Amino acid sequence: MGLTFGFSGILIALVIFIVASAVRIFREYERGVVFMLGRFWKVKGPGLVLIIPVVQQVVRMDLRTVVFDVPPQDVITRDNVSVKVNAVVYFRVVDPEKAVIQVARFLEATSQLSQTTLRAILGKHELDELLSERERLNSDIQRVLDSQTDAWGIKVSNVEIKDVDINETMIRAIARQAEAERERRAKIIHAEGELQASEKLLQAAQMLAQAPQAMQLRYLQTLTTIAGDKNSTIVFPIPIDLVSSVIDRLAKGTAQT
Secondary structure (H helix, E strand, C coil): CHHHHHHHHHHHHHHHHHHHHHEEEECCCEEEEEEECCEEEEEECCEEEECCCCCEEEEEEECCCEEEEEEEEEEECCCCCEEEEEEEEEEEECCHHHHHHCCCCHHHHHHHHHHHHHHHHHCCCCHHHHHHCHHHHHHHHHHHHHHHHHHHCEEEEEEEEEEEECCHHHHHHHHHHHHHHHHHHHHHHHHHHHHHHHHHHHHHHHHHHHCHHHHHHHHHHHHHHHHCCCCCCCCCCCCHHHHHHHHHHHHHHHHHC
16 A cells, blocks of 8 residues: 555656646746757747657747947057047847757857957047947948848847047047147138138229229228227328319419419
8 A cells, every 4th residue: 555655756746847848938028948859849938848758858048139349459540540449239039940050159259250340340440430420330330240240030129339539649649630720620610710801801992993972982981981080199191082182273373373
C-alpha cells in the first residue's frame, strides 16, 4: 500500500513537472522562437504557448526598444582634430527569428557595430560640421547602422550624439577663430555701408550737377540750418556764381556812366 502511494506521488509530480515545462506565457512585448529537434519551427506568442518538453526548445525575445550608451570614442576628424564623442542608440528587434539565428548575442553585436560606425562616419567630417550639423550626422549614422543590422532582424530607429569633448588648446583656438570671423564680418558690413553711401552721394552729385539752381537752393537750405544754431560762430564761403554776377552788374553800370 505504501509502495503504491509512493509511486502515485512520483507519477503525479512527474506529470506536474511535464505540464509546467510545457506551458509558456509570453507578455505582449515578448515572442518565443521555437525549435523542433534543433531546427527552427515557428515564432509564437504573445499569450499562452504549449511546448513539447525535450522535443521543442524556445528562446524568449523582448521586442521593446533598447536604449544603450555608446562609450566615448576617440575620433580624428578630417581636419586632423582629436575629439572624444559618445552617443545614444535606440533599436528594437523586429524579426525574432533572425535575431536568434543570424547573430550570437545581438545586443553585444549591435553595440560593437555602433562604436565602429560612429568612428567611421565622424572621421569623414571636419570639426565645424561635427559641432554644427549634428542632426545630419545623426541621420547618417542611423541610416548606416540600420542597413547593416537589417540582416539581424534589428531596426535602429534613432541615434543621438551626446557630447563632443575637445581639449583646452583646441577650445582656445576655436575661440580665436570665432573672434576673427566676427571681426571679418564687421569689416565687410562696414565696407558695404561705405560703398552704398558713396553710390548715393555720387547719384546726388550727378543730379545737382544737371541743375545748378538746385545747387543754389541746397546751399541756401544749408545756411538756414546752420543759422539755427546760435551758439556757434560760422564762417562760410560766398558762392562764386553770386560774386561774379554782382561784379558783372557793377561793370555794366560803370560803363554806362
